[in-house]
Amino acid sequence: MSSASFSEQPSDDLALDQIGPALSRLRRRAPVSSKDLSRNLVLNVIADAPGEMTVGGLAAEMGVAQPVASRTVAACTADGLLRRVASRSDGRRTVLELTERGEAERDRFAAEQRRAFQEITAAWSPEERIQFARLLTRYEADATAWSRKQAADRD
Template sequence: MAHSNERDGDDADAVLDSVGPAFSRLRRRAPSAGKDLSRNLVLNVVAERTGETTVGAIAEELGTDQSVASRMVSDCIQHGHLRREASQADGRRSVLRLTPEGDALRDRFAAEQRRSFEHITRDWPADERLQLARLLVKYAEDAAALRKLERS
């Protein structure tokens, strides 16, 4: 296991070049796999978006086509995690809402992800663990803000 203090002497460009492959490895080894990972992605998009969320918005947020997003949403509806409602802005459109079961599943995923993070970083000093957590949250927020700017 390479800890950050072992990488202090690394060339900055080499470390920055390794970020993409590291994210790829993290994604492949995510604790939630298969359908659970897809459900988690969809439920988080619905929960985090302001305003009405449509299948098209899910597709855009996840960077996938409408048909893939539609199948993912249908799976969540079939399992009782989401429900369709008529849009308040345009009754011809359907919007997605989390059900109490969807909220509970999101909570379970979040707890599982926290346990994984704590297990992986169990040998780290507490300040490094918290620093990484803060930086990951900051990175995710800034990435989301950049996506919104790119769409405007």
């Protein structure tokens, strides 16, 4: 399948077929190092978790094997971005929390991503930028809810 140029208006079906590959390309073109990309993902997953987050829960949320998540958590902990603490509901369980430095790093990543978004969309109107930002944020929230429902239906 050949991709349409951006100056052409693709058919609705073609536009919908291009969503998955486009989202994949966006992730690969993040304006940070792969190390920062992994850390940003870990920090956001932990910060956005509806409850306590374990290494196993992080691995499931990221779609990686537990040893991969464990190594990333160990690196983030060594750099002072995360800490392991006893669960408030079950003191035998260890959960993950962001440190102040982790919160600051998460804010730094967000600022870098906003700057990149503004540079990438410099030719867009302010209305287009806001509309895209709102729709992408809505998509992410709906995708999270859908994913959690899928996981609950499997259990």
